[in-house]
Amino acid sequence: MEIPRHWRLKQQRYSLVGEVCPHCDHKIFPPRDICPNCGDEAKELFTFSGKGEVYSYTKIYEAPTGFDANAPYTVALVKLEEGPIITAQLTDLDSTPVEIGMPVEMVTRKMRNDGDERGIIVYGYKFRLRT
Amino acid sequence: MTTPHPHSPTLLKPVKPVGIVGYGAYVPRYRLPAKEVARVWTGGKGGLPIKEKAVPGLDEDVITMSIEAARNAMLRAQIDPTELRAVWVGSESHPYAVKPTSTLVAEAIGAVPNTQAADWEFACKAGTEALVAAMGLVGSGMGHYAMAIGMDTAQGKPGDALEYTAGAGGGAFILGPAEESLAIINASYSYVTDTPDFWRRENQKYPEHGMRFTGEPAYFKHITEAATHLMEASGTTAKDYKWAVFHQPNTKFAQRVSGQLGFSPEQIEPGLLVPVIGNTYAGAAMIGLTATLDIAQPGDRILVVSFGSGAGSDAFDILVTDAAPLRAGLATKTQEYISRRTEIDYAMYVRYRGKLQMK
Numbered sequence: 083m084e085i086p087r088h089w090r091l092k093q094q095r096y097s098l099v100g101e102v103c104p105h106c107d108h109k110i111f112p113p114r115d116i117c118p119n120c121g122d123e124a125k126e127l128f129t130f131s132g133k134g135e136v137y138s139y140t141k142i143y144e145a146p147t148g149f150d151a152n153a154p155y156t157v158a159l160v161k162l163e164e165g166p167i168i169t170a171q172l173t174d175l176d177s178t179p180v181e182i183g184m185p186v187e188m189v190t191r192k193m194r195n196d197g198d199e200r201g202i203i204v205y206g207y208k209f210r211l212r213t
Numbered sequence: 214m215t216t217p218h219p220h221s222p223t224l225l226k227p228v229k230p231v232g233i234v235g236y237g238a239y240v241p242r243y244r245l246p247a248k249e250v251a252r253v254w255t256g257g258k259g260g261l262p263i264k265e266k267a268v269p270g271l272d273e274d275v276i277t278m279s280i281e282a283a284r285n286a287m288l289r290a291q292i293d294p295t296e297l298r299a300v301w302v303g304s305e306s307h308p309y310a311v312k313p314t315s316t317l318v319a320e321a322i323g324a325v326p327n328t329q330a331a332d333w334e335f336a337c338k339a340g341t342e343a344l345v346a347a348m349g350l351v352g353s354g355m356g357h358y359a360m361a362i363g364m365d366t367a368q369g370k371p372g373d374a375l376e377y378t379a380g381a382g383g384g385a386f387i388l389g390p391a392e393e394s395l396a397i398i399n400a401s402y403s404y405v406t407d408t409p410d411f412w413r414r415e416n417q418k419y420p421e422h423g424m425r426f427t428g429e430p431a432y433f434k435h436i437t438e439a440a441t442h443l444m445e446a447s448g449t450t451a452k453d454y455k456w457a458v459f460h461q462p463n464t465k466f467a468q469r470v471s472g473q474l475g476f477s478p479e480q481i482e483p484g485l486l487v488p489v490i491g492n493t494y495a496g497a498a499m500i501g502l503t504a505t506l507d508i509a510q511p512g513d514r515i516l517v518v519s520f521g522s523g524a525g526s527d528a529f530d531i532l533v534t535d536a537a538p539l540r541a542g543l544a545t546k547t548q549e550y551i552s553r554r555t556e557i558d559y560a561m562y563v564r565y566r567g568k569l570q571m572k
Contacts, residue, residue: 202312
């Protein structure tokens, strides 16, 4: 069980809360102490719009423990409208072929059960095709 | 034992006028046709209560679905989430037995920590029960805004009559002062009795139904009483309402009770979603209202009557304001969710709903 880690990351996981650098206006995700763009201190919270596009992707057939119940699923690098590229599962895809550049939007979904049926349910961001 | 007094209805009216400032719906995209259930269990024979029902995906539950409906409501309300003084979620399929759905939803929409949060339970009327309470919270001046959600991923035993209809979806409503609202709630009225029509015991996966109690003594009795009393006390008849939404466990029940109360098929048409998404339990009347508000025009009056087994009904008299058409366009409409459709077969349904014993 990794309850502290999931709890600590809940804001960014549930709602894509990152940071905006007060010095250069760079949008940062995940949040960190130092702006990767200008090197100054960053700590101002910023909620991302959740809109972006597929930068690259791959399909997972042999899923790691905890994710196996959902396999096969697609993992993508999603370039957010505000700039950062993040890794996330794509969901609600069915048989739709994924293509680079596809517009996607963030949804909050179940990621996995921590500790099988007895532990907490871990929720977080995924992306689905934007219509 | 208490005896109801049918001729002394008491309207529930807030001190300060209250209305809906934002609303949002959610329906998962997977659909199980009723004929697929019939193919597996009855050799394809027998009548079908609906065309198809909505099924949640592997990564969805009442929490994720409530979050999306709540976000849609926030888009329409255009308010700061920290101004919400309550986030209440009514459901009979809360993901945890102990740990609130509502705190997680409140966290995801940015409403924490200065808010009330609670999970409500009253079978299929858990959502409208929260809505009545939200009227009280806002109408008394305790809070400026309150959110009430009705959402379910309904359970139906394999092969049971309920398996055809037990669907998934619901709606979220943000209540606030009437002058800021897209629809004013003039009054509500609640009618409850102890009725053994449907229940699920602790640790049981699937509900049971009390056979002959399901129809007349439960659904029809409570909806009819609630609607009649509300209209009598409000001085209205069916003709005063442009639209009506009734709890809808199947197509036939909702059509019959609306007809008995004097409503035409046209009046219930926009809010009658059970044929294409199934019975969304605590979400059913709520999502019917979202679909109706999506197309309502200023001045339209709407009657909403929920029903929850065990049993009771909440009835609402709602008046649409000038703000409705504009705000309807600020988020995904209910019919748009319904049109996002991927048909699945019974085997996929069994996987998605976790009906396979894996160990």
